[in-house]
Amino acid sequence: MFDISNIRKDFPILSQQVNGKPLVYFDNGATSQKPQVVIDAISKYYEVINANIHRGVHTLSQIATDAYESSREKIRAHINASHAHEVIFTSGTTGAINLVASGFSEFLKAGDEILVSALEHHSNIVPWQLLCAKTGAVLKVIPMDENGELILAEYDKLLASGKVKMVAVNHISNALGTVNPIAEMINKAHEVGAAILIDGAQAVPHMQPDVQALDCDFYAFSAHKMCGPTGVGILYGKENWLQKLPPYQGGGEMIKEVTFEGSTWADLPHKFEAGTPNIADGIALGTAIDYMHDIGFENIQKQEMELLAYATEKLSGIEGLRIFGPKERKTSVISFNIDGIHPYDIGTILDKMGVAVRTGHHCAQPVMSFFCIPGTVRASFSFYNTKEEIDILVAGIEKAKRMLS
Structure with missing residues (x-):
């Protein structure tokens, strides 16, 4: 049963006062509050597990690795991805979008078009502007109406140019709460051979996206908006796209072999996870997903x-x-x-x-x-x-x- 009194007890911050008044927290679109189980998961990692992952034969490293990869599997199941290696840990939605935008420089030429919507967060505008400046591609905007909804007839006209290579649109507008018809938009993008990225930062706190049913090429979201910690997010990408994209960063973990003459890349997902990741918060994201599913x-x-x-x-x-x-x-x-x-x-x-x-x-x-x-x-x-x-x-x-x- 949904017992709001007991649920509120799970969130220690909700019992405090601000300016002498009981806290009323209505800024969940910016970040959600964290239940005690998520806070405990972070503490537990540093208290009894703390070790680097994927690199050690000692017991703590293996325990940490298992916990981190268990979280990846929880996320895979949550979004119904086909494979765990299609789930890439990032620093957040912004980091995930930048990863894709950076990699897409390999596939664009001058005159190609990228579509974003008039409802986008800056994080789903600026990376594409930078990409256009780098490649000569052109950024075009799907307009909105006075109701704060996208004009799909205009979307159809933009797609009809035959030049669109990428569509980047949010699932839900952070500014207005508009739920975009992304299933229809994904289908239309694919009809003209364009890839499509969905910014799901504002959707995942409220619903459970099914990336296979949606058939999106990329889906990005953050932990901190769905009862998880800050500083960690997820990029889902179809395996064929992730194989084609070049690495976003170089360093440890993302390599298979390094010589001074050249390097080769690790298999997915590690190809995109250079360096020591945000292990504790990655594990805690899995805990947050468990918590929300329990509710x-x-x-x-x-x-x-x-x-x-x-x-x-x-x-x-x-x-x-x-x-x-x-x-x-x-x-x-x-x-x-x-x-x-x-x-x-x-x-x-x-x-x-x-x-x-x-x-x-x-x-x-x-x-x-x-x-x-x-x-x-x-x-x-x-x-x-x-x-x-x-x-x-x-x-x-x-x-x-x-x-x-």
Whole structure:
């Protein structure tokens, strides 16, 4: 059973006070909180396992290696990848996208096209801009409409050029919560022979992606948004693409043989995992996935959708408050402004009341430019939040409005 009281006890940070008020944490889109089992997994590694992996015959090294590779297998099963070696540990979503963008320089020539969407986080824009500057490829943008949804008819027109080699699009918008129709977009990209990368950073906290069913070529996400630690993420890549991509970094672990005359590369996944990895946090990501599966993704989605519906109803009743993004086909994010009040000022007053929200452009400046605004207040909910906390948010917004109007 989904018992919110017991679930909240799993997260030690939720019991503290901020500015003399009980913490209400609505910045889950930036990073989620960590359950005690994840914290314990990190401590356990350093207390009783600490050793480098893949390189030692001694017992601790073997235990550490087994724990790390067990985590990789949990991740493989979680996303339904065909093989564990299609799961690459990275520093996060940003690192994963940069790995692919860097490698794709081998396959592009001047005039080739890369598509990104108007909804992208900067981390799924800038790496492709750098790649275009390096190769002479052209970056083109799939436009969005006033509802914060992509215009698929325009996507079709862009694909029809016959020059598109890569499509990079997020599964869910971090700024608006829009859930993009990625299955359809993947199929259309493949029809014209283009590869496609999905930025799943905002999706994995809320749903369980099936990379085989989606048939995406690459899928990237971070641990820290799904109850795991910072500094570790995942790149899923189809085996045939990972075989073709050149190494992203050189060093230990990613080599088969090194001479001064030249080197050869290790087999997947180690070809892309140069140096000593973030072992403790890689293991803890497996623990976080176990924890979320114990709760159940159906339960997580149900709770978060109830919170979204409740918050939308309550916030919509505040005069002068405008919610940006779609009314449907979205996840548990509400991005809003109040007429005549800067979002930063609202966030500052809410913080004094113990309510943590995100304000600004959310690393999605093109989205804000589209709406001709400097930024928004973003409240992003997780399964451990409650309707009572939303009531506190609403009261805080009403107070901020009275003070700042």
